[in-house]
Amino acid sequence: MPTVGTPALWIAFAVLIVVLLGIDLGVVHRKAHEVKVREAAIWSAVWIGVGLAFNVFVYIAFGVERGLEFTTAYVIEKALSVDNIFIFLVVFSTFAVPPKQQHRVLFWGILGALVLRGLFIVAGTALLARFHVVTYVFGGILVLSGLKLLASKADHDVHPDRNIAVRLFRRLVPVTKAFHDHHFIVKQDGRWMATPLLVVLVALEASDIVFAVDSVPAVLAVSNDVFIVYTSNIFAILGLRALYFVLAGALNRFHLLKYGLSLVLVFVGAKMIAGHWFKVPIVISLAIIASLIGGSVVASLAWPAPARHREGKLGA
Numbered sequence: 001m002p003t004v005g006t007p008a009l010w011i012a013f014a015v016l017i018v019v020l021l022g023i024d025l026g027v028v029h030r031k032a033h034e035v036k037v038r039e040a041a042i043w044s045a046v047w048i049g050v051g052l053a054f055n056v057f058v059y060i061a062f063g064v065e066r067g068l069e070f071t072t073a074y075v076i077e078k079a080l081s082v083d084n085i086f087i088f089l090v091v092f093s094t095f096a097v098p099p100k101q102q103h104r105v106l107f108w109g110i111l112g113a114l115v116l117r118g119l120f121i122v123a124g125t126a127l128l129a130r131f132h133v134v135t136y137v138f139g140g141i142l143v144l145s146g147l148k149l150l151a152s153k154a155d156h157d158v159h160p161d162r163n164i165a166v167r168l169f170r171r172l173v174p175v176t177k178a179f180h181d182h183h184f185i186v187k188q189d190g191r192w193m194a195t196p197l198l199v200v201l202v203a204l205e206a207s208d209i210v211f212a213v214d215s216v217p218a219v220l221a222v223s224n225d226v227f228i229v230y231t232s233n234i235f236a237i238l239g240l241r242a243l244y245f246v247l248a249g250a251l252n253r254f255h256l257l258k259y260g261l262s263l264v265l266v267f268v269g270a271k272m273i274a275g276h277w278f279k280v281p282i283v284i285s286l287a288i289i290a291s292l293i294g295g296s297v298v299a300s301l302a303w304p305a306p307a308r309h310r311e312g313k314l315g316a
Contacts, residue, residue: 079257
């Protein structure tokens with residue numbers, strides 16, 4: 001099936017994203033402030049609504065097959081993004097980012113992710129198109145990632161301040177000791193210096209590269225259409241900031257979600273490997289993925305984690 005991403009459609013999509021981001025940062029969040037749960041919930045619903053509206057457009061314009069591919073890719077990316085939210089929480093806690101500056105740094109972090117994910121997706125689809133063996137490599141990565149997550153001890157042993165990108169940045173760029181409101185760089189003693197807020201941004205971008213290694217192949221297992229893969233990825237990512245402020249205080253409640261996510265990775269990886277001999281219909285793939293994720297969420301709420309595990313860690 002040919003790609004649905006015509007030049008005109010790519011331009012229209014780019015304009016839509018620029019307008020949405022402009023409204024977000026330039027109008028709604030023009031002044032830095034602490035984002036409350038109610039505000040975040042409203043914006044989370046808005047971003048999900050926009051993503052679903054675009055999904056409806058894909059269904060109408062390009063048919064059920066492409067529409068289901070978008071839906072499945074969106075669900076996978078949205079579910080895997082929960083780990084991104086955990087990383088946001090760890091990074092902000094580690095660097096003691098003031099609450100009113102968190103939305104701004106997340107905005108620029110998400111903006112960087114749009115570019116990085118685009119590069120990953122273009123490279124991934126190009127490799128898949130040219131070298132069929134890459135299909136098995138990507139599938140193997142997903143299966144191993146899923147098994148690793150399944151066998152993990154639930155402790156997210158994450159130390160963003162020790163990240164190699166952060167350490168290299170601090171070695172090469174002078175950094176101020178204190179935050180300076182929403183500024184990423186300031187001039188002190190006659191020279192320009194980075195603020196800790198810029199270090200936080202570097203940490204967020206570095207973590208997204210790590211997550212892209214799993215999420216991009218997972219979505220490529222659903223569709224080989226660059227437009228479907230990228231747009232579903234972007235709409236899922238755009239709602240991450242709002243979702244973070246909604247779920248930040250409740251991540252520990254979803255202690256069984258990691259099992260659902262690990263099984264999703266194993267499933268899509270196995271589907272990718274076996275695709276040459278057996279093709280799983282997209283509607284069945286969507287049903288299996290939704291059941292695994294939904295089931296783990298329901299199970300988490302039905303059987304809460306013991307109190308000793310409720311220390312803000314995702315997975316118990």
